[in-house]
Amino acid sequence: MKDEDLINRLKTGKVQQGLAQLYRYFPKVRQFVKRNGGTSEQANDIFQESLLVLLEKTNQPDFILTASLDTYLFSICKYKWKAELIKLNRYVNFDYELVDLGDTSDEKRYHLAEQALSNVGERCLEILKSFYVLHLSMQEIASKMQLKTEEVAKNQKYRCLEKARQNYLKLTISTN
Amino acid sequence: MHDNQAMLERIERYLMKNMSEDERSTFEEELEKDGNLKSQLNQMQDLLMGLNRIAFKVHIKKAKQYYKNLITLKYVGIALAGLVAIASIYWAIHIYLVPSTIGQKNEQNGTEPEVVYQEIVTKDSISIKTQLFKIDTEANAVIESESGIIVGIPKSCLLDNLGKPVNGQVFIGLREAITPAQIVLAGLETKNGNNILETGGMFHLSAYQNGVELQLDSTKPIIVKVPTSEEKEGMQLYKGEITKEGGVNWVDPKPLDQSLIPVDILSLDFYPPRLIPAMKQHGLYKTDKTYTDSIYYALSTELGQKPISEGDSYNDFKIVGIAGATIKTIWDNKFNNTLLATNDFEYRLKLLHNSCNDEASYDFTNDVLNLYINNLDKNLYEIDLMAAKVLRGPLKRQFESLARLKKGKLEVSKGLAAELGVYFAKRRLMNEKIIQEARNSYLVNYNKQLHDFNVSKTLSRDIIAENAQKATLHDIEVNRKNVAKQLGVNSNLNIQVMLTNQEEGIQTYTARVYSFGWNNIDRALSEVVINASLSKTNIKIQIGGKTSKIIYNDLKLTVKHKENFEKISSYLIPSNANCFIKMQEQKPYYTDQMNADIQYQTVVIGESNGKRYFNQTKKQKPGIYEVKLKETSIDEIKKVLNGQSLKLTNLFHSFEVEAEVLAKAKEFKKAKQAQEVFCRLQKDVFPCVMRRSEIDGKALFEYNCKSCHAINHQVVGPALRGVSTRHSREWIVEWVSNPQGMISKKDPDAVKLYEQYKTAGVMSAFFSNLEPFERDHTIESIINYIDGCTTSDEQLENVQPKLDVSDTLKKIRVRFGF
Known part of the structure; x- marks a missing residue:
């Protein structure tokens, strides 16, 4: 499969198959992380994080792949592992070629947002996901979540969003 | 609130591109001016990204699972270094992989510590870079390639030109082409003569020391695990031959199934899959294997044994699960290098452990296990087939499909197999006995504890009850005498007593004398007096102008710093009766009733850290009092209790027995709780028990x-x-x-x-x-x-017998003659 096809999969609904294909590169990443003072679990985390970044990047409208996809993914992994080592105060020096991932402050903010959302409760998260990610209508959400009316669902969604916003605000304040 | 909601909805429509052209441009204009709106928008954007990430993570997790299922590792034992492919003959190449990066140079800038990439001059023209690993021949080494090929290299398996083992550091060169793209790019053909092979991957192994290529000791095969997407029947190991044209011809296929890989049997896991989770859940988990073993074997004592005859009470269990004794026997170095010491057997054992869900099969699991143990010299797939024949239901199908993988055998000579068979049979019986004995001795001990506890409890109860009865009889006697004296009646009267008034706290009886004579005793009057004495009711009896009263008053004692004592007992001792009444505990008091016509003294004894504490009040008055206990030696207490006015040898004895009961109850309670945990654990580990x-x-x-x-x-x-x-x-x-x-x-x-x-x-x-x-x-x-597992929780600590009224009445009748 060509890189473009794979990217198209990531962009469209077939994310999962695309990801499964990308998992082929995991042993290589694991080997890299292990060689550079990490464990399999850390490699796993790094790989997942990198897949997230890749997904975000490929979903940006202006995304152009400059290297092959696996090189790109591998670079993200290297970059992430370097960041992790620096965070752990264990970074020595490895002069791999790193892709420029641009400004990473976005990354950090998204990470906080993710944290904020994971604390709104399962039901809330389900409602928010249904609306914002799966683009279900309020009516569909009401029946999915077994709420009486569309209006109730709408109110619920609003309350959940408020909760998430409060969480996010708190997190941003505490980290800055 | 409402404004806020409206604003959020606008932002949402904007971000989700649900705005009309006009609306959109108005919104964007507003954005420029309104800082608050802008920051709200940014926040919303972040949250949407966060949501996406969460949704993606679910995908990633699923993808990982999918990938994991995709990979089944193939085991290959290769006796020769060189180009090797795992393939089966097919007419098409099944392409399912993403393009590879072979040929791109971007990885080669790295200075990775163990792997050096370099082109080694090789005899073939296949353009795959070599991954070079530095290993030490003195120890077993495991290397993992970029594509996930895992190579296990046994120690000192490499030979030099002269066939002598080499020492020190060597380089292992690995070239791999796992994906079709890699294979095609590398110019490797998948041909066997004129047939096209469907490949499961190719790799080339070589070893060097000081630039000299080494050979492999053919008695010490290297173990290679190759990741493949699916395990196809008929995959074989081919050797690559370089043709004159520079291509490769794959020849000399060897079936993979001949290569069961023995591993250290102690590194395998023969436990039932639920054991460790259940132990963790009950807080019993330790990393100590001996400990885990002992728990497992204890849990499984009653499993897997057939009752000798129907209704054999010794074996109280239905046969479900694999006998611990069997596992203990085979999970031993003795069975290293047999088919039991393989991952394949471990997998089969797991299936058998789980067979409990499979009602059609679980009666046969031990038989199936024995098939494997008794056929060490056979091919694994042959035994799989035998097993499938014995089994029923879903498990049968699972073993049938295992058999189709055609797993082979480990070379075990018939003689050795037979020897191990005999060893197993003997050892198993022995282990069974050891495990059973250990469990029995535990149970014997448990029952002994229960028995001891019950014996001292009964003893303690008897002493207390006997004294209480004596005290009651004394009570009645005193009341009778007083009533007779006060009313001036003697036993020659026939009287009728009637309840005429019931005031608060006191019942008034009036008696009339009907006849004079010599023949009747005062049965009715006695009845009233006895009942009042037994139930400690205040009564007033009137005959003619004369009145007699029986009055009981409450006594309540508290003990200072009660919490410091492990045990406290309070006794009420009527004078001239040579007996005692154990006062009832009604928190925070020790309480009882005192007959106004009897003198009492009280004795309170406490225990703390093996020391005795004591208080004696000689002329006890009714009311509420706090008692202070003083540390007193046992001899001194005995002396007081056996002093001039008292002869109460058994009071202290009673206290000691009570204390003993308490101690035994504590111990027994512990044993009981352990027993309960054991029972629950057993149900968790062997759900069909x-x-x-x-x-x-x-x-x-x-x-x-x-x-x-x-x-x-x-x-x-x-x-x-x-x-x-x-x-x-x-x-x-x-x-x-x-x-x-x-x-x-x-x-x-x-x-x-x-x-x-x-x-x-x-x-x-x-x-x-x-x-x-x-x-x-x-x-x-x-x-x-x-x-189920609940053992009833009786009142273990407090010995407080109820007075057996019927027995007392019987004694009274005997004593007073009616």
């Missing part, structure tokens, strides 16, 4: 009780869960076999139940026509079934 009495109980319950009772909820009668903690077993037996009788007898619990379920009517009697022994056993079985 059922004690025979439970099995019987279940059937009995369903036949007899189910129409009116359920375990967890009320039907016609009450829910039965926890019934054995609400009532004693004796009570339950009596109630079940004779409910009406118990109600007529005015048993308080029975009456309460009757009142509560009045509308349903009285329960009918069950099992009343059985012999008592059989009846008790039957009802016990049902209780066991209801209880």
Whole structure:
């Protein structure tokens, strides 16, 4: 499969198959992380994080792949592992070629947002996901979540969003 | 609030591109001016990204699972270094992989510590870079390639040109082409003569020391695990031959199935899959294998043994699960290098451990396990087939599909196999005995503890009851004498006594004398006096102008710093009676009633850290008092109790026995709790375990009780869960076999139940026509079934016998002659 096809999969609904294909590169990443003072679990985390970044990047409208996809993914992994080592105060020096991932402050903010959302409760998260990610209508959400009316669902969604916003605000304040 | 919601909805419409052109441009204009709106927008954007990430993570998790399922590792033992492919003959290449990066140079800038990429001059023209690993020949080494090929290299398996083992550091060169793209790019063909191979991957292994290529000791095969997407039947190991044209011809296929890989048997996991999680759940997990072993073997003692005959009470368990003794026997170095010491066998054992869900098969699991143990010299797939024949249901199909993988054998000579067979049979019996004995000795100890506890409890009860009875008799005697004296009656009177008034706290009886004579004793008057004495009721008796009273007053004692003592007992001692009454504990008091016509003294004894504390009040008055205990030696206490006015040798003895009961109760409670945890653990690890009495109980319950009772909820009668903690077993037996009788007898619990379920009517009697022994056993079985693992929690600590009135009355009748 060509890189473009794979990217198209990531962009469209077939994310999962695309990801499964990308998992082929995991042993290589694991080997890299292990060689550079990490464990399999850390490699796993790094790989997942990198897949997230890749997904975000490929979903940006202006995304152009400059290297092959696996090189790109591998670079993200290297970059992430370097960041992790620096965070752990264990970074020595490895002069791999790193892709420029641009400004990473976005990354950090998204990470906080993710944290904020994971604390709104399962039901809330389900409602928010249904609306914002799966683009279900309020009516569909009401029946999915077994709420009486569309209006109730709408109110619920609003309350959940408020909760998430409060969480996010708190997190941003505490980290800055 | 509402404004906020409206604003958020606008932002949302904007971000989700649900705005009309006009609306959109107005919104964007507003954005420029309104800082608050802008920051709200950014925040919303972040949150949407966060949501996406969460959604992606679910995908990633699923993808990982998919990838994991995709990879099944192939085991290959190769006896020769060189180009090798795992392939089966097919007419098409099945392409399922993403393009590879072979040929791109971007990885080669790295200075990775162990792997050096370099082109080694090789004899073939295949353009795959070589991954070079530095290893030490002195130890076993494992290397992992970029594509996930895992190579296990046994120590000193490499030979130099002269066939001598090499020492020190060597380089292992690995070239791999796992994906079709890699294969094509590398110019490798997948041909066997004119056939095209469907490949599961190719790799080339070589070893160097000081630039010299090494050879492999053919007795020490290298183990290679190759990741493949699917395990196809008929995959074989081919050797690559470079043709004159520079291509490769794959020849000399060897079936993979001949290569069972032995591993260290102790590194395998033969435990039931639920064991470790269950131990963790009950807080019993330790990383110590000996400890885990001991728990596992203890849990499995009663499993897997066939009863010698039907109704053999020794084995109280239904056969479910694999016998621990079997596992203990085979999980031993003795079985290294046999098919038992392989991952393949471990997998099969796991299936057997889990067979409990498979009702059609679980009776056969031990037989199937024995097939593997007794056929060490056969091919694994042959045994798989035998197993499939024995098994039924889903497990049968699982073993059939295992057999299709054609796993081979490990070379074990027939002689050795037979020897191991004999060893197994002997050793297993021995282990079984050891495990059973260990468990039995535990149970014997447990029963002894229970017995000891019961014996001292009974002893303590008897002493207290005997003294209480003596005190009551003394009480009656004193009252009788006083009444007779005060009323001026003697035993020659025939009188009738009537209850004429009942004021607060005092009942007044009036007696009339009907006849004079010599022939009657004062039965009626005695009856009144005795009843008042037994129930400690205040009464007033009037005859003519004369009045007599029997008055009881309350005494309540508290003990200072009560919490510092492990045990406290308070005794009320009537003078001139040579007996004692153990006062009842009604927190925070020790209380009893004092006859106004009797002198008492009180003795309070406490225990703390093996020391005794003591208080004596010689002329005790009714009322509420606080008692201060003083540390006193045992001899001194004895001296006081056996002093001039007292002869109470048994009071201190009684206290000591009580203290002993307390200690035993504590110990026994611990054992009981352990037993309960054991029972629960056993049910978690072997979910199909059922004690025979439970099995019987279940059937009995369903036949007899189910129409009116359920375990967890009320039907016609009450829910039965926890019934054995609400009532004693004796009570339950009596109630079940004779409910009406118990109600007529005015048993308080029975009456309460009757009142509560009045509308349903009285329960009918069950099992009343059985012999008592059989009846008790039957009802016990049902209780066991209801209880599951719960052992009833009787009042263990406090020995406080109820005064047996009927027995006392009997004695009174004998003593007073009516």
